[in-house]
Structures are given as structure tokens and as C-alpha cells.
Amino acid sequence: MSQRRMKPVRAPQRKPGSRVHSELAAGIGRRILDGTYPPGSLLPNEAEWGQIFGASRTAVREAIKTLNGKGLLVSRPKIGSRVEPRERWNLLDRDVMAWHRAALDERTFLLSLQEIRRILEPGAAVLAAERASPEQLAVLEEALADMQSAAVESEAMVAADVRFHLALLAAANNEFLVPFGIVIEQALASMFAYTTSHAVHPEQLLPLHAEVVKAVAARSPEAARRAVTALLDDTDETLRATAE
Amino acid sequence: MSQRRMKPVRAPQRKPGSRVHSELAAGIGRRILDGTYPPGSLLPNEAEWGQIFGASRTAVREAIKTLNGKGLLVSRPKIGSRVEPRERWNLLDRDVMAWHRAALDERTFLLSLQEIRRILEPGAAVLAAERASPEQLAVLEEALADMQSAAVESEAMVAADVRFHLALLAAANNEFLVPFGIVIEQALASMFAYTTSHAVHPEQLLPLHAEVVKAVAARSPEAARRAVTALLDDTDETLRATAE
DNA sequence: CCGATAGTTTTGTATGATAAATGCCGCGAA
DNA sequence: TTCGCGGCATTTATCATACAAAACTATCGG
Numbered sequence: 001m002s003q004r005r006m007k008p009v010r011a012p013q014r015k016p017g018s019r020v021h022s023e024l025a026a027g028i029g030r031r032i033l034d035g036t037y038p039p040g041s042l043l044p045n046e047a048e049w050g051q052i053f054g055a056s057r058t059a060v061r062e063a064i065k066t067l068n069g070k071g072l073l074v075s076r077p078k079i080g081s082r083v084e085p086r087e088r089w090n091l092l093d094r095d096v097m098a099w100h101r102a103a104l105d106e107r108t109f110l111l112s113l114q115e116i117r118r119i120l121e122p123g124a125a126v127l128a129a130e131r132a133s134p135e136q137l138a139v140l141e142e143a144l145a146d147m148q149s150a151a152v153e154s155e156a157m158v159a160a161d162v163r164f165h166l167a168l169l170a171a172a173n174n175e176f177l178v179p180f181g182i183v184i185e186q187a188l189a190s191m192f193a194y195t196t197s198h199a200v201h202p203e204q205l206l207p208l209h210a211e212v213v214k215a216v217a218a219r220s221p222e223a224a225r226r227a228v229t230a231l232l233d234d235t236d237e238t239l240r241a242t243a244e
Numbered sequence: 245m246s247q248r249r250m251k252p253v254r255a256p257q258r259k260p261g262s263r264v265h266s267e268l269a270a271g272i273g274r275r276i277l278d279g280t281y282p283p284g285s286l287l288p289n290e291a292e293w294g295q296i297f298g299a300s301r302t303a304v305r306e307a308i309k310t311l312n313g314k315g316l317l318v319s320r321p322k323i324g325s326r327v328e329p330r331e332r333w334n335l336l337d338r339d340v341m342a343w344h345r346a347a348l349d350e351r352t353f354l355l356s357l358q359e360i361r362r363i364l365e366p367g368a369a370v371l372a373a374e375r376a377s378p379e380q381l382a383v384l385e386e387a388l389a390d391m392q393s394a395a396v397e398s399e400a401m402v403a404a405d406v407r408f409h410l411a412l413l414a415a416a417n418n419e420f421l422v423p424f425g426i427v428i429e430q431a432l433a434s435m436f437a438y439t440t441s442h443a444v445h446p447e448q449l450l451p452l453h454a455e456v457v458k459a460v461a462a463r464s465p466e467a468a469r470r471a472v473t474a475l476l477d478d479t480d481e482t483l484r485a486t487a488e
Numbered sequence: 489c490c491g492a493t494a495g496t497t498t499t500g501t502a503t504g505a506t507a508a509a510t511g512c513c514g515c516g517a518a
Numbered sequence: 519t520t521c522g523c524g525g526c527a528t529t530t531a532t533c534a535t536a537c538a539a540a541a542c543t544a545t546c547g548g
Contacts, residue, residue: 019531021309045498056533058302061499062309065265069313071337077499077540087414087422090334093315116420119367127359170331176360176427178331183420263500289529300502305530321509321530 020055024063027053029095032072032083034103043073043081070096092179097186106190107242113187114239118232120180121165122225127172129216129224136171137217143167144213153201158192164209168228171216191235198242202234264299268307271297273339276316276327278347287317287325314340336423341430350434357431358483362476364424365409366469371416373460373468380415381461387411388457397445402436408453412472415460435479442486448478 028049031037044052049060064081067073071088075081090096101109132140146160165184169177195201208231215223272293275281288296293304308325311317315332319325334340345353376384390404409428413421439445452475459467 021531025313047498058534059532062306062531065306065309066313069269069310069337070334075499078497078542079540080498086419087410087425088338090314090337090423091420092336092423093313093334094332112418112420115371115418119364119421123363166331174356174359175330176335176356177363179334179336179423181331265500291529302501302503306500319530322511322528323509324529 020053021059021062021066024049024053024055024060025066026095026099028063029067029070029072030099030102032067033096033099037083039083039085041083042079043083045080072096092182094182097182101186101190106193110187110190110194110239113183113190114232114236116180116183117187118229118236120177120183121168121232122228124169124172124177125212125216125224125228126221127174127177128168129219129221131173132171132216133173136167136173137213140164140167140171140213140216144209147209148206153192153196155192158188161205161209162188168212168216191239194242195238200238200241202238204234208234264297265303265306265310268293268297268299268303269310270339270343272307273311273314273316274343274346276311277340277343281327283327283329285327286323287327289324316340336426338426341426345430345434350437354431354434354438354483357427357434358476358480360424360427361431362473362480364421364427365412365476366472368413368416368421369456369460369468369472370465371418371421372412373463373465375417376415376460377417380411380417381457384408384411384415384457384460388453391453392450397436397440399436402432405449405453406432412456412460435483438486439482444482444485446478446482452478 028043037043043049046057046060046064049055049063050057053060064073064075068075070093071084071090073081074084091100128136128140143160143164147157147164150156150160162185165188166181169181169184208227211227212224212231215227272287281287287293290301290304290308293299293307294301297304308317308319312319314337315328315334317325318328335344372380387404387408391401391408394400394404406429409432410425413425413428452471455471456468456475459471
């Protein structure tokens with residue numbers, strides 16, 4: 001379709017989460033994840049947070065409610081807000097994951113994520129081979145095509161790679177697998193930073209991905225498992241190459 | 245240590261989440277999970293919720309912020325609160341899981357959870373066998389002992405069973421496995437309801453659990469994997485027996 | 489020594505007012 | 519007619535303030 005004139009520059013386009021209470025949530029969340037307030041400890045009370053961030057108690061409370069929703073905190077009258085034990089934290093939450101990543105050594109973080117991928121993705125591939133719908137298979141193939149047409153080591157490549165693996169998870173048709181998508185997103189983003197900064201990159205990326213699609217399309221669970229395992233082996237190999 | 249006299253009965257002991265804003269969050273959350281407000285749809289505005297539940301706008305807003313934190317909603321001025329696509333939902337969140345369970349056919353729900361267990365637990369067992377600390381092993385053994393001393397088909401048995409599997413997850417020493425614990429809790433709770441109501445129960449429960457502990461203690465990853473797989477096979481066998 | 493009770497601190501809820509974001513409509517010009 | 523621009527209306531976002539409820543602490547009386 002013909003592209004008309006550029007629309008006049010819209011308002012500063014502040015991103016969706018940059019309201020006061022969101023920044024408060026991020027500010028407090030980061031301090032929890034980085035250990036400033038360890039599990040079991042008490043946070044400053046609402047009035048104090050308000051002073052620290054120059055915000056009203058209302059905004060502070062809404063931020064804290066958000067963190068409640070992520071399992072980081074519980075609040076009680078007269079006590080205050082106490083940091084929950086780590087096993088209650090929703091580590092797979094998008095925000096929590098981001099705060100966590102910022103507070104951790106990048107390589108350690110990445111290795112942990114890869115370990116999870118090695119456990120989950122082969123199993124997901126088996127299910128996908130057994131029950132992917134034609135539409136889900138099409139999405140997978142499309143992501144593969146995008147990878148093949150993207151420049152190596154580009155943002156577009158990473159984006160297509162992420163789409164590929166999310167599509168594989170979705171094709172397994174078990175909704176409880178979906179939340180783990182964030183692990184893949186973070187791992188690939190982190191991996192991208194790593195490979196570019198260390199000037200190494202997985203050589204076999206495209207053929208290995210193609211192999212996965214082939215196995216799923218052929219409805220061969222075991223072949224799909226092997227293909228995904230090979231893919232992860234290659235990635236880990238690359239990672240290992242950056243160990244100094 | 246010597247147990248002193250029972251403390252006088254404390255105040256009604258309303259449970260932590262029964263404040264107005266929590267009930268609002270649950271009320272709205274359930275309506276989202278059960279499909280009353282499907283992904284992409286707009287919720288009533290804050291004032292309307294306030295009337296529906298007879299609460300102030302403040303309480304409504306805090307409830308909505310909690311749901312924001314769980315990835316169910318995003319709110320924008322002039323638009324309102326829109327239900328996020330399912331892949332953004334934190335399905336592994338405790339509350340979301342509970343609302344979800346209430347909105348779904350119990351058997352379907354349970355089968356999905358078991359499927360996840362079959363993917364994750366064997367992998368977790370391998371890691372546990374490789375790197376469980378003495379303390380973590382002790383917790384595992386203690387849970388097993390509790391199971392052995394509990395009456396069959398009792399609440400205590402389920403509780404000890406949950407502790408056992410959570411301990412196994414923890415022993416894998418990868419914190420991203422921990423959020424998955426909720427799947428185990430729900431699966432076992434759901435399973436308990438099932439086995440009692442259908443008058444069937446896994447016969448091999450205790451020896452199979454003991455086998456897992458043995459393998460982990462012996463630091464035999466492959467044996468641990470096999471033991472956990474056998475355990476899950478037995479559970480699934482029981483479940484299959486209830487298919488009418 | 490125990491137990492009830494009053495006091496104090498902190499979160500929980502309500503109310504009302506104002507700011508900011510943004511979809512929508514209508515007016516006017518090319 | 520069509521397009522752009524400005525104002526209007528609606529809804530969330532934020533603030534300020536007041537009071538209620540919860541729960542720990544200390545105190546006082548038996």
C-alpha cells in the first residue's frame with residue numbers, strides 16, 4: 001500500500017510503563033533483587049518511600065501492590081512490607097527477570113537459563129511433533145524463513161530466533177509451557193550480547209533450526225528431540241568457547 | 245524445647261489476603277480466567293468496579309495494580325484496562341493458578357500439569373544427583389521419612405509428598421526451576437482429590453520415592469532420572485485408571 | 489506471674505480534587 | 519471530498535487528607 005506522508009511527530013511517546021508507580025515498582029523491585037532488602041527483611045514504610053522518590057503515598061501503595069502481585073512482598077498493618085522468601089518470587093515474570101538479570105553476573109545468569117532450556121525444550125519438541133496444528137507449524141516455518149533471510153548476528157536474526165523457539169513452545173499445546181518463553185527471550189538476548197562481544201557465533205544455526213522444523217513437520221517426536229538437543233549443544237559449545 | 249501453654253485464641257485470624265483489595269483482585273482475576281473478559285477485551289472502568297463490589301476507587305485501583313503485576317492486564321488513560329493475551333499471563337503464579345483451576349475441568353487441568361512434571365522433574369533429578377548439598381539431601385530424606393510415617397491417603401501424606409518434590413527441585417540448585425514448584429503443589433492437591441474420590445491410589449508410592457532418594461544420595465544422575473520417571477509413570481497409571 | 493487493656497505505629501480504605509493521556513468529532517481549508 | 523488540526527470528553531494517574539483496622543508493646547492490676 002502506498003505510504004502517505006509521515007504523521008507529525010507524536011507526543012514524546014513515553015513508554016507504557018514509565019508512570020510514577022511503575023518507576024517506584026522498578027526502583028523497589030531492583031533493590032530487592034540486588035539484595036539491598038533480603039528475604040525476610042522489612043522495607044521502609046510507605047511514607048518513607050514517598051519521600052525517597054518524591055511521590056505520594058498513593059503511588060507508593062500502587063507500586064507495592066504490583067510487587068505483591070509478583071510475589072516479592074507481603075504487607076501487613078503495623079508490621080510493614082516484608083520481603084518474601086525467594087521461592088515465592090515469580091522469577092519468570094518479565095520485570096522480575098529483568099531486575100534479576102541486572103543484579104547478576106551475566107554469564108552465571110545465562111548458564112542457568114541454558115540449563116533450563118536443555119531440560120524443557122527437548123520435551124516441548126516431542127509434544128510439538130505429536131500435536132502441532134498446521135497453523136502452528138506454519139508459524140514455525142515462517143520464523144525459520146525470517147532467520148534465513150536475516151543478516152547474521154543481526155537484531156533481526158535474534159528476533160526471528162526468539163519467535164522460532166516461542167513457536168515451538170506454543171506448538172506443544174500445553175499452556176503451562178508458555179510462561180517459560182521468557183527464559184528463552186532472556187537467554188537469546190543475553191546470548192546475543194555475548195556472542196557479539198566475544199566475536200564468536202554458532203556456525204550451524206540455520207541448518208540445525210531447519211532440522212527441527214523438518215522433524216516436527218514429519219511428526220517424528222524422537223527426531224525432534226534429537227534436533228533440538230543438537231541445537232542446544234551447538235549453543236552451549238559456543239558459550240563454552242567464551243570461557244576464559 | 246518444652247512447649248508452654250497454648251496461647252489464648254488470637255483474633256479471628258483473618259487470612260492475609262482477605263482485605264478488600266485482595267477480594268477485588270480475586271473477583272476480577274477469576275472473571276478473566278473464566279473467560280468473562282477474554283484477552284483483548286476492555287474491563288469496566290474503575291468507578292463501575294467500585295459499584296459492583298461496593299468499594300472505593302482506591303481499593304479497585306490497588307486490585308488492578310496487583311493484576312498488572314501478574315501480567316493479566318494493562319491500563320492506559322482514556323482507554324481503560326485491557327486483558328493481555330494469554331502468553332503474557334503468569335500462569336505459574338499462585339493466585340492465577342488457583343483461579344485457573346477453578347475455571348477449568350479438573351481432569352484436563354491435572355493432565356496438563358502432569359505433562360509438565362514429566363518434562364521437568366527427570367531433568368531436575370539429574371541436576372540434584374549431580375549437585376545436591378548435604379543439607380538439601382537431608383531435607384529430601386526428612387520428607388521421605390514424613391511420608392513413611394503418615395497415614396495412607398491422608399492430608400499429611402500429600403503435604404510430605406509436596407515437600408519431597410519441592411526439595412528435589414531445590415536440590416537441583418537452579419533457581420529458575422523453583423517457580424515450577426507451584427505446578428507440583430497443584431498437581432498433587434488435585435491428584436489427592438482425584439484418588440480419594442475415585443477410590444484408587446498408587447501402590448508403589450513409598451518404595452518409588454525411596455528409590456529417588458537413594459539415587460540422589462548415591463550421586464547417580466541416570467538412576468535418579470529413571471527413578472523419577474518410574475514415579476511419574478506410576479502416578480499416570482493411577483490417573484489412567486480413573487478414566488471412565 | 490499472668491492477663492487484660494490501652495497506646496502506638498503502620499497499613500487499609502474512603503473521598504474529593506486535579507493532571508495527563510488519547511480517542512473522537514467537527515470545523516475549515518486544499 | 520478529503521485531510522489536518524484543534525478542542526472536547528472520558529478514563530486512568532496522581533495527590534492530599536482523614537479515619538479505620540490490625541497488631542506489636544508497654545503498662546497496670548490481680
